[in-house]
Amino acid sequence: MKEIGDFFSDFFDTNSFPPRWYCGRWSEFHGWLYIISDIAIWAAYFTIPFLLIHFIRRKKDVPFPKVFWLFSSFIFACGATHLIDAIIFWVPIYRVSAFVRLLTALVSWGTIIALYKILPHAFSLKTPAELEKQVKDRTAQLNKSFEKMRFLADAMPQMVWTARPDGYRDYYNQWALKFTGRTPEEMQGWNWADILHPDDREHSLKRWQESINNGTPYEIENRQRGANGQYYWQLSRAVPQLDENGNVLMWVGTATEIEQHKRAAEILEKTVAERTEQLRLVNAELRQSNSDLEQFAAIASHDLQAPLRTINSYLDMIRDRNKDVLDERSQTYITKAINAGNRMRNLIRSLLDYSRINTARIVLKEFNLNDTIDEVLANIEDIRKQKDAQIQVESLPVVYADELQISQLLQNLIANGINYNTSSAPVIRVSAKEEHNGFVISVTDNGIGIEEEHLQKIFEVFTRLSSEVKGSGLGLTISKRIVEKHNGRIWVESKVGEGTTFYFTIPKKKV
Numbered sequence: 001m002k003e004i005g006d007f008f009s010d011f012f013d014t015n016s017f018p019p020r021w022y023c024g025r026w027s028e029f030h031g032w033l034y035i036i037s038d039i040a041i042w043a044a045y046f047t048i049p050f051l052l053i054h055f056i057r058r059k060k061d062v063p064f065p066k067v068f069w070l071f072s073s074f075i076f077a078c079g080a081t082h083l084i085d086a087i088i089f090w091v092p093i094y095r096v097s098a099f100v101r102l103l104t105a106l107v108s109w110g111t112i113i114a115l116y117k118i119l120p121h122a123f124s125l126k127t128p129a130e131l132e133k134q135v136k137d138r139t140a141q142l143n144k145s146f147e148k149m150r151f152l153a154d155a156m157p158q159m160v161w162t163a164r165p166d167g168y169r170d171y172y173n174q175w176a177l178k179f180t181g182r183t184p185e186e187m188q189g190w191n192w193a194d195i196l197h198p199d200d201r202e203h204s205l206k207r208w209q210e211s212i213n214n215g216t217p218y219e220i221e222n223r224q225r226g227a228n229g230q231y232y233w234q235l236s237r238a239v240p241q242l243d244e245n246g247n248v249l250m251w252v253g254t255a256t257e258i259e260q261h262k263r264a265a266e267i268l269e270k271t272v273a274e275r276t277e278q279l280r281l282v283n284a285e286l287r288q289s290n291s292d293l294e295q296f297a298a299i300a301s302h303d304l305q306a307p308l309r310t311i312n313s314y315l316d317m318i319r320d321r322n323k324d325v326l327d328e329r330s331q332t333y334i335t336k337a338i339n340a341g342n343r344m345r346n347l348i349r350s351l352l353d354y355s356r357i358n359t360a361r362i363v364l365k366e367f368n369l370n371d372t373i374d375e376v377l378a379n380i381e382d383i384r385k386q387k388d389a390q391i392q393v394e395s396l397p398v399v400y401a402d403e404l405q406i407s408q409l410l411q412n413l414i415a416n417g418i419n420y421n422t423s424s425a426p427v428i429r430v431s432a433k434e435e436h437n438g439f440v441i442s443v444t445d446n447g448i449g450i451e452e453e454h455l456q457k458i459f460e461v462f463t464r465l466s467s468e469v470k471g472s473g474l475g476l477t478i479s480k481r482i483v484e485k486h487n488g489r490i491w492v493e494s495k496v497g498e499g500t501t502f503y504f505t506i507p508k509k510k511v
């Protein structure tokens, strides 16, 4: 330890040794050869690290830069030993020399260890020749896929093109050349907007510029002029190819002819417009004839009632006054005529009701169905009694509708339930169930029932399934109209021999 301490305390002490010139017998030539060579080696070893460091600083992607630094330090240290060797000829700094040699040895071994470590990696590095080959292979591959892409694009029955990010078109497929009637050379720098229809040009160019500015896909329908001078509708599209940062690398565009599609659409549009107009006219005619018919039915039924009443009362008078003169057969004829007249009167009344339902404006108000049903039952008390029918009414709600019409509707349904009933104990049940915007009212009987095939037909005008019961065949038609006028639905469920249930919907409250 003491020796090491002495070594460093006498680090620059030159007293213990003579300068090298005086150590041994140096000839001038020998000595200066030694000194100049040492200085030349030092100068070289000193310069090399600077060159190396300059190199790795400029070539940022040089592999293993740390080893370069180590290598530079090692050469620099070697140079220093040679410089000290030259200095020792005059100044015998042997301790400094020993220390610098120690440092050089350490840096040298450090470099050896580092080199040993990176050797496997260094082996895996490609040589310039290998790299060149790799580039060649890649280029060949690229060319191949470019050829493939070209072949694919040329095989397409539509125009295909590519453009640089700024929109300059640098490739067109065969179809585009054929469509425009140009050669690939003529296409260089060609302004594609030239073939756009004047009416579509401004809009198309504006949209294309927007796409270029924002890097967003372009899609537009426009007319383009073909080699024959005619314009054809095209669906023009372009999509950008983006890099990982979202920058546009290139555009790939297509133009697909949609002439036929466009024409078909135009024809369709025209046909739809014509048909709509026809429908409008037919509708107007229908509305007119409907209202004429309604008016006719109203006038006819009203005006027919008076003469019919006169015919019936005269027939009555003839029968009464000539009771003794007329034979039995003639009396039967007159009775039959009177009965037919009565049936006709009923029919005319129903017709009048029907025309009134169609023309009358509905008067909506809130009312309690329980009160309405009481009045209905009073109206049909006669027929109820005749059949000894039992009518069960559950608690009914307050509804928002035309009370007069709803009363007529309930009367039709309940009367039908009694009339078309051969049970010894006819039972009619009226109930209500709440649903989304209103109620479903049901009228159920234990009558004769209706066959499945007639369930829809019975709502049609003058449909009668049985002639045993007197009727006009208009009751359910009127009922349906009433429900429809309230924007509701009416339907029926039935089983022959078991009974029938009519359902209809009715609004809950003012909307």
Ligand code: ADP
Residues within 6 Å of the ligand: 412, 416, 417, 420, 445, 447, 448, 449, 450, 458, 463, 464, 465, 466, 470, 471, 472, 473, 474, 475, 476, 477, 500
């Ligand atoms: P009308 O009762 O005047 O004949 P409707 O339009 O009221 O006319 O009824 C049409 C037909 O539907 C009736 O002739 C009858 O055959 C059948 N029908 C109606 N309601 C019932 C019912 N509750 N049960 C069985 N059949 C019915």
